[in-house]
Amino acid sequence: MTIYTISMKSLIRSSAFALALLLLASAWPARADERIASGRAFMTTTVNDVLAILNDKQLKGEPRLKKLESIALERFDFPRMALLVLGKNRKELTPEQLEQFKVEFKQSLSNTYGRRIDGYTANEKIEMGEARLEPNKDVTVKTRVVGGAAGDGVQIDYRLREVEGGGWLIIDVIPAGVSLIQNFRSQVQEIVTQKGVSRLIETLREKNQQPADPATAAK
């Protein structure tokens, strides 16, 4: 009799457990889908904002470039990107150097990004692609720039990280499968091991003070 009750109890318990598992399992994909959709929505808005600027015929030259840069400043998580780019090397920097690096890196990247997008011509279009959930819960959204010289266009992936309190920010740009963060990390590693940390910050500063190459600057 006692055995029966125990097994009955455990039966209820285990079935409750199974039910909970089942609920979790069915809830998980929904939450994952939601996450993917929300990341993708963020990227769609960003792309639309960029396209609005590119299609505005009245906007030209410096003001247009500044507007594109300001989108980059809003939608990229520059402080985090700076840390990711430093990787383990960030421990080699003093807190002051780290702050300097963040400031200079932010300026350098928003300039580069602004110039890059500014170079798009009117017949180039940005298409939104699929999005996927990464193991660490980041969301990667695919986009494709079509209509340029390359026949099939160029795939550009954006990796997004959720911000505390909701919302998303871009933490990596991956054109044609080449991660910007990985690429900058290699460069930082090279400069730090070959020339030292102080040279790293100097290099960034010099880059930022240089005027844009007249041939690639906004026309």
Added chain:
Amino acid sequence: MRAPRTLVLAMLASVGIGCASASGPAPDATDATQATESAEAPNPDPWRGFNRAMFTVNDSLDRWLLGPVARGWIFVTPETVRVHIEQFFDNLNFPGYFVQPLLQGDPKQSGVALARFGVNTTVGLAGFFDPANHYLGLSRRPEDMGQTFGVWGSGPGPFLVLPVVLPASNVRDASGFPVDSVLNIGDSQVISYVVPGLWPVTLLRTINRRALVDRDLRELRAGSLDWYSAVRDGYLQRREVLIRNDLDGGQETRSDDLYDLDEEPDPE
């Protein structure tokens, strides 16, 4: 917040080692970064000194000779003309694009290459146009011997730069160079040594191709902190994508901690 003394010491040490490692690897364990890096993966660039020197030669040639000539070419040709010229040369790479997928165990892709060549050579007027892609959805997929070695499981090996012929390569891809010179005819320079009359054609292809990437190249160069290592890493990442034929494939080769900072507390 003040820097812990150990951090400052480590920093000073790493600056010293940074200078020392220009002549050879630093065995000193105080340089934590270098120590862990070498434990995780072999140094991708053991011939850095040689490569950097060769890279400087190539980069100077590009800045002062090829680049200006290419911009002259841009001035006298519309972009569509340059694109069609590139497509003509790419169509001649057919033997390589056909044979390599066979060696990789992907006969379906060889079929695609064959169909592309057939359609583009005829309907596409000797390859100047790409109707196979526009109307049949058969998109271009470049293949070479180095990619096949990669599919067979070969790692990239040490990074390698040689004057003019290999602006960026590695031992694996350079090993494929002799085969590519024969099969990827559209890309081949060697063919001009055999048939000297082809030199003007080879030169045109080189200038035209350089013209097509002129803007991208200069933007990337301007945006880089260290152009040499930017090219080295970009090449490695890009080749990985080509070997896997998958734009998402590259991420598997990225280090695990690329997006996650190990938030270990300060030792204080």
